[in-house]
Amino acid sequence: QSVLTQPPSVSGAPGQRVTISCTGNISNIGAGFDVHWYQQLPGTAPKVLIHNYNTRPSGVPDRFSGSQSGTSASLAITGLRAEDEADYYCQSFDRSLSAVIFGGGTKVTVL
Amino acid sequence: QLQLQESGTGHVKPSQTLSLNCAVSGGFIHHGSYAWTWIRQPPGKGLEWVGYIYHSGSTYYNPSLKSRVTISVDKTRNRLSLNLTAVTAADTAVYYCARGIYSYGYWWFDPWGQGILVTVSS
Numbered sequence: 001q002s003v004l005t006q007p008p009s010v011s012g013a014p015g016q017r018v019t020i021s022c023t024g025n026i027s028n029i030g031a032g033f034d035v036h037w038y039q040q041l042p043g044t045a046p047k048v049l050i051h052n053y054n055t056r057p058s059g060v061p062d063r064f065s066g067s068q069s070g071t072s073a074s075l076a077i078t079g080l081r082a083e084d085e086a087d088y089y090c091q092s093f094d095r096s097l098s099a100v101i102f103g104g105g106t107k108v109t110v111l
Numbered sequence: 112q113l114q115l116q117e118s119g120t121g122h123v124k125p126s127q128t129l130s131l132n133c134a135v136s137g138g139f140i141h142h143g144s145y146a147w148t149w150i151r152q153p154p155g156k157g158l159e160w161v162g163y164i165y166h167s168g169s170t171y172y173n174p175s176l177k178s179r180v181t182i183s184v185d186k187t188r189n190r191l192s193l194n195l196t197a198v199t200a201a202d203t204a205v206y207y208c209a210r211g212i213y214s215y216g217y218w219w220f221d222p223w224g225q226g227i228l229v230t231v232s233s
Contacts (some may be wrong), residue, residue, distance in 0.1 A: 002157060036219040038158075045207055045223040046158065052215050089158055093217065098216065099173050101158035 003028060004090050004103035012111040020106045022073045022090035023095045028101060031081035033093045037066055037075045040087040040105075049088070050075065082110050115208050116222035123231050129198050133191040133224055137156040140189050141166065146211030147184060147220055151204035152226070154219045158202075161189030161193065163211050163218075198231045205229075 005023040022035060029035060035053050038046040048057055050066040053059040053073060063079045073092075077084055104105040119131035121201045133147075140147060149161035151224035164182045181194040191208055205228050209220040 001221065034215060034217040034219075036217075038220075045226050046220075047223070048219060048221040051212075051219040051221075052217060057221065091158075091219065097174060098171075100163075102158040105157045 002104040003094055003097070003101045004092060005107045006088075006090060006103040009107045009109065011111055014080055014082065016080045017075075017076060017078045018080055018108060020075045020088055020090075020108070021101050022075070022092075024071050024073075024092060024094075024101075025108070026071065027069045027096040028071075028092045028094040029068065030074055031095055033071035033095070035066065035068050036091045038089045038091065042086070042091065046089060068077075077108070080110055084108055085110050101107075112208065113180075113222055115210070115222060117206060117208055117224045117227040119227060119229070123198050123202075123229060124233055125199055126197055127232070129193070129195040129202060131206055131208075131227060131229070131230055132202055133193075135189050135191065139186075140184055140191065141186045144213060145228055146171075146213070147182070148209045148211045148220055149182060150207045150209055150220070150223075151190075152207070153201075153204045161195075161206075163168045164191070200231050203229065203231045204230045206233065 033084045037050040040046040053068040054066040087105045094101045116134045136203045143198045146163040164170045188211040205226040207226045209223040
């Protein structure tokens with residue numbers, strides 16, 4: 001059971017907008033710790049997609065955006081494309097656990 | 112461009128010690144203020160932080176693994192190492208090494224190695 005809760009799966013048609021939620025509590029996201037997002041394509045290592053809740057590294061399309069409020073964060077993908085099919089993970093820090101924490105992951109399917 | 116490459120034994124027997132290395136190329140492991148990190152992923156499951164070692168040499172481990180984990184850096188060989196003792200089947204996972212980057216007060220991880228599958232079985 002992950003400390004950060006993500007929906008197991010989301011889906012959308014090409015061109016649509018999908019969002020992935022990441023829900024924490026007052027010991028992590030609610031305490032002000034930034035959320036980071038990773039994309040894991042099938043059979044590959046995770047790659048950072050968004051860091052510090054809304055900063056995209058060089059090379060990441062602006063179709064990906066992050067937001068954070070209260071005890072939750074969200075990743076939005078606009079203009080959904082076939083190559084966006086992957087698992088997505090949120091990551092933060094929990095001060096009660098004194099540990100880096102990850103969400104359980106969300107599988108995005110392009111219909 | 113910094114690259115990381117894990118290596119080590121892909122099969123370990125229960126109660127034995129898992130030992131992995133992570134070769135760093137394209138940069139020096141002792142340069143900069145980074146956290147050299149191990150993260151694992153059981154087959155078909157999510158990611159779990161194992162621990163990291165700061166540039167200062169300080170180490171921080173996942174509390175659930177703390178009694179069994181040691182992370183170290185070999186500056187002469189420019190590599191990161193992981194030892195996990197008394198392994199069980201629950202330690203079967205793909206193990207990734209990654210560089211932790213500190214910005215605005217928080218750590219995130221980039222790049223990652225390709226990962227190495229370690230299976231614990233008798």
